[in-house]
Amino acid sequence: MTNEEMEQLAASIEQMTEIAKSFGLDFYPMRYEVCPADIIYTFGAYGMPTRFHHWSFGKQFHRMKLDYDLGMSRIYELVINSNPCYAFLLDGNTLLQNKTVCAHVLAHCDFFKNNATFRYTSRDMVERMAASAERIYHYELQYGRGRVEQLLDAGLALSEHIDASTDGRNARKVVKQQQYLHRRGEHQVVFTSNPHASTPYDDLWELDGKPPADDAKKPIVKPRAAQKDVMLFVIENSSTLEEWERDILSILREEMLYFWPQLETKIMNEGWATYWHLRIMREMDLTDDEAIEFAKMHSGVVLPSRMSINxxxxxxxxxxxxxxxxxxxxxxxxxxxxxxxxxxxxxxxxxxxxxxxxxxxxxxxxxxxxxxxxxxxxxxxxxxxxxxxxxxxxxxxxxxxxxxxGGIPVLYVEDGDYNRNGELYIKHEYEGVELDLRHLERTLPYLHRVWGRQVHLQTVVEGRDVIFSYDGKKTQRRFVKE
Amino acid sequence: MIEFTLEREDWSLHRKGQQDQERHREKVREAIRENLADLVSDESLIMSDGRQIVKVPIRSLEEYRIRYNFQKGRHAGTGSGNTKVGDVVARGRPDQDGAPGPGQGEGAGEQPGVDYTEAEVTLDDIQAVLFRELELPDLADKEAADMTVDTVEFRDVRKKGLSTNIDKKRTLLQAIRRSGRPHEKRVSITPEDLRYKTWEDITKPDSNAVILAMMDLSGSMGLFEKYCARTFFFWMTRFLRTKYANVQIRYIAHHTEAHEVDEEHFFNKGESGGTICSSAYEYALAMIRNEYPPERYNIYPIHFSDGDNLTSDNEKCVKLVTELCSMSRMFGYAEVNQYSRASTLMSAFGKFELPQFRKYVIREKSEVYGALRHFFSQSGGVRSA
Structure with a gap:
């Protein structure tokens, strides 16, 4: 984009913003950034410009960039659910393409702001992720890059298993309150019954943020009801995680909670943005050439696919x-x-x-x-x-x-003290589609890594209940006896 | 609040994607190193003249998730009108067992999702890792004399040349041959018939190491045995050519008799017959005496066999190998012995205590890598497991 084109684009955006408002679209202030391709693809791979480092993002970046370089596919834009709303435009786009993209992201932003699914998402995630990335970087310096990377490998493999629903939110509130009360009760008995207490002031030291001495022996709880948020359950009850590790897993969980509504509204959101870029562009004065270019671009975007739902x-x-x-x-x-x-x-x-x-x-x-x-x-x-x-x-x-x-298998934690041995028992809520067993068998070691004891997962294979178990050495599968 | 801003910044210092991409590459290289034993004996690689890209299953690089089995589910697609039950949406590749998901096989572009389970690795990538570990053992500085020799040898005949070098016999022969055609009346010599002797400058290579690659091609060497031996020599040849520009490699094939063969024959032809290993050793010794004086050359005889030697020949073998060892920097004996049977040759060599003598038993394909490391490492080598 030349400087002249930048000026034209700015003028168009002003016009389009007015048109969008007259249609009733309601969006946050917009921050448009024109970037070169490798930057757009970086953000696409990480999901956010400020996210932490991990090789899997690098792999994704490489693949996307390669597709772009070979002309196989391209991202036109990237828009971030935040206030103000950031939209990244590709420098290599033509002026008309970037105009269309701007119209498109206005509608996305309206959707982020007004759709119920997004009501609890943090609108300052750009800054939060930057802060998280900073923390993870410091953990790398303190505990070594290898250890942090291994934990991230495990955490990312499991990060999809959270509970983003309102029900889950409310249930967590109740649990938090109970824990708080419970903890106060605990403190009252510390003086008399805790054999590890060396001084009567231990509870005071705890207030300084010092973990209690027998933290590792936290009672392993049974979830009151089957809990969908596997990540949270592990963070709260794992017998092996250190504090910094719990922090990293919490970061991953928080980020997934942020991304989750986008998984749940993919079709609506893209359809909405496409509907509106069409309407807004129709209001603009386009030359004949531009009209044809727009028609081409639009039809490319809505091209149906025989193998999937576009x-x-x-x-x-x-x-x-x-x-x-x-x-x-x-x-x-x-x-x-x-x-x-x-x-x-x-x-x-x-x-x-x-x-x-x-x-x-x-x-x-x-x-x-x-x-x-x-x-x-x-x-x-x-x-x-x-x-x-x-x-x-x-x-x-x-x-x-x-x-x-969001197209992800639903898992529930059934028991955190299975076999009365602190083992984790998870059940897949089978609804007619089997799991990819190869992947399952290789994901269980990650679960074991963060749980610290044997892990079990029950699912259905060929119509029969099967339990997959991993004990730190090998995966076994056995049928459930009826 | 400002309604919108449009900006273009300088992003040239933003290298995040590239940094993590580099980390990913690092992990690929690590994975190659871990899988080297299997890669080295990968059939498709050896048969492909080195052009092929192989797919290496790299476990640590796939992002495993708990996800649905795409192969078993029903999926929605969009037709262009009048789609009927039974219409083919995409053709699969037959016998693609274990294919874990979309994005593989033909028409991969049309299939939803792209998730490769394997990383593509070129021969060069593997070489880079493999050859870093290998070297010629105990390489000594030999006399640097005779780097080049100025003799000339007449050993080619051409149609153009100096008139003093006309090859009269061949010129006449050519004239007679041409004149034999029906419409020719008598023998005459035309300019086209002239043949000239030409010479070549003989230059001796400036390196002074030689590998004598000996391979048993007798009938008892089955497909597996020959495969292992050839795989070994394949990598050995590539390794030496990459790392030591002018090392000579001489190929000796034997059954009951030994003879020198060219590289192509050595790698591709099969023979049969009984086994008398001493024939190869004798041939090697003769070669050393005639062409490679030990005081000038680092000599590395390496012999591949299945160990199934004529029993009466063993004693002779021991004697010859002792002699070979005395002239060589390292003598390697590798035995391909799939079923761990007692071999006559190995039992004969078992008692050797010579420092130059190294032996290695290959029981399965992946041990070719072990053999490479055993022979091409500094003194002592790596013991076979």
């Missing part, structure tokens, strides 16, 4: 369908639901606020739409992947199911 494509179709159905309700819809014509936009803003991908798809992916989009299910048959289902309900249900928990 969130831009499906998302856009869903939003436009909602608008149409509430603008021009059928006689039936007017009679049954009392739906008045012309409420399309209003309905869209309501949906944007209330739903996530699962409810969005379940409520608005209709029979007509599935048939119009020609959605189907395919499966491996012999060596080939073949279409196995076109019935709309089954197609919808499978798509919905694939979005449950």
């Amino acid at each position: 969130p831009y494509h499906i998302g856009l179709a869903l939003w436009e369908d909602i608008e149409r159905r509430w603008n021009e309700p059928t006689a039936d819809e007017i009679a049954t639901f009392g739906r008045q014509p012309g409420q399309g936009r209003e309905k869209m803003f309501e949906v944007r606020e209330m739903e996530n991908d699962v409810s969005f798809l379940r409520n608005y992916l209709t029979k007509d739409l599935i048939e119009k989009l020609d959605l189907y299910l395919y499966q491996k048959v012999g060596n080939d992947w073949r279409v196995v289902e076109t019935d709309w309900e089954k197609v919808r249900n499978t798509i919905v199911a694939s979005r449950v928990n």
Whole structure:
């Protein structure tokens, strides 16, 4: 982008901001940064400019950059859920492309700000991640790069198993309060019953932040109810982790909590942004050449894929369908639901606020739409992947199911004192799709690393309950006796 | 609050991605080092003339997660209209057992997700790691004389040359041959018939180490045995050519008789027959006497066999090997012995206490690496497990 183009872009952004506001979009102040490709890809790989160092990000960066260099794929932009909202534009984009991108990110920002799923995300995550990265760097200096890296390997492997739901949040609040009360009770008995107490003032030293002497022998608790937040359970109850290690795992968990809503609203969010960049760009004065370039770019973005669901494509179709159905309700819809014509936009803003991908798809992916989009299910048959289902309900249900928990298997901690030996027992909530056993067997050692004792995971293979156990040396699997 | 800002900063010092990419590369190299024994004996590598990229399973580099098995699930796709049950979405590659996920096989670009389970490694990457560990043992400074010799040898015949060097016999032969054609009346010599003798400058290489690679090609050497021996010599040749620019390698193949063969023959041809190892040793000794005086050359005879020697020949072998050892910096005897049977030759060599003598038993493919390290390390070598 030349300086002249930068000026033109600034003028366009001003215009687009006004247009977006007139449409009713509501966003944080925007900070647009034009960066070279390797910077954009760095941020893409790390998810955030300020995140800590890890080789897996380097690997991801290399792969993405290679795809870009070979012309196989490209990221147009990167937008960060924060206040103010940072948007990174690619220097190599044409002026028109960057205009489109700006329109696109305005809608993303509106979504971050107003969708219910995002209500508890930290809006200062850029700074927080920078501070976390700083802490991790200091741990590297203190405990050695190798140890920190090994812990990060384990932590990142498990970091998806958290509980980002409101229920989980509330439950944690209750637990915190109880722990607080419990701890106060403990202090009262320290004087008389703690054999390790060498002086009556031990509890006072603790207030200075000194860990109690028998910290490692913390009672291993049974979760009151099955706990979905495996990370939190490990952080609180592991018998092996040192304080700095708990801190690192807490960082990973906090970062995953921040990213989680984006996993849960991928289709909605991309569809929303695509819907609006289309509307905003239509309001702009484009030359003939620009109009063609825009059409090309847009159609590239919404290109359907035979092997997957393109969130831009499906998302856009869903939003436009909602608008149409509430603008021009059928006689039936007017009679049954009392739906008045012309409420399309209003309905869209309501949906944007209330739903996530699962409810969005379940409520608005209709029979007509599935048939119009020609959605189907395919499966491996012999060596080939073949279409196995076109019935709309089954197609919808499978798509919905694939979005449950952000597409990540749901695990529950069942027992933190299994076999009365402090072993960890986790159950996979099987819902018809088996786990990748090769990956599972290699992830268990990571779990063992952070738990410190034998770990077990129960899942279903070929219709039978199977328990995978790892004792620090090898993984075993056995069937559950019925 | 300012509604928006648009800025362009100087990012040239931002190297985070590159730094972590470098760390990833480091880990790949570590993984190669760990897997070296298997890599060295990788069939596809040896058969590929070194051009091929091999995929190395590198466990520590995959990011394992608890995730769904893509192969077993049903997935949604988008058609272009009128899709029917039974339509093929993508063709799989047959017998791709254990393929853990998408992103592999043909049409990988079309499959969702990209997660390679293996890192691609070129021959050069492996060499870089492998050769760092190897060296010629006990290399001594030999007389540096006779680096080049100014003799000339006439050993080529060409169509152009100096008239004093006309090869009369060949010129006449050529004239007769041409004149034999039906429309020719009599024998005449035309300029095209002229043949000239030409000479070559003989220069002796400036290095003075020689490897005498001896391999048993008898009938008892099965596929596995030959494979191991050739793998060893493959790496040995590459290693020497990379690290010691002018080391000579002479190839001697034997069954009941020994003869020198060229590299291609040595690596590709099979023979059969009985085994008399002493023939190879005799041949090597003769070669040393004629061409490689020990006071000028570091001599490294290395012999690969299955140990299945003619029993009556063993005594002779011991005598010859003792003599070879006295002339050599190191004598290597490697035995490919898949089933750990008692071999006649090894039992004969078992009593050797000579410092130059090194032996190694290869029981499985991955031990080729051990043999390389054993022979090409400083004194003593690495004991076989």
